[in-house]
Amino acid sequence: MKIEKIDHIAILVEDVEKAEKFFADLFETKFAALGEVKEMDITSMMEPSGIEIIQPLSPDGVSARTLKNRGEGLSLLSLKVSNLDEAMAEMKSRGIRLTGQVQSGGMRAAIYHPKDAYGVMIELIEYKTEHPAVTAGRP
Secondary structure, eight states, X not given: OOEEEEEEEEEEOSOHHHHHHHHHHHHTOOOEEEEEEGGGTEEEEXXXXXXXXXXXXXXXXXXXXXXXXXXXXXXXXEEEESOHHHHHHHHHHTTOOEEEEEEXXXXXEEEEOGGGTXXXXXXXXXXXXXXXHHHHTOO
């Protein structure tokens, strides 16, 4: 499978507003609220270079369980691919379990189980130009 680029990384936190203030100040950047992604049980903020901050939506969902078991920190590596269907077929042929899919605003993504990839949750994402979430925060 051909990866075009690293699209973004996600950091799982207990308090998205507190983390947003910390990272915005540290990296001299601004985050845009992306809102809730119910399929992944998160609320999210992203800044233009590709740092996403995520917080669990519910106290007993998959994101909250991950936070409880592993603590705050890097949660997801998102990789841009040119053909998501082909990439998904390759992941399936390698026995890497699909845990969810998201489609929104010209973007499609597939998320894979971290236990099948050395503890890294992988998201394969397809869109035509820039990631819609990154452009959302621009004037």
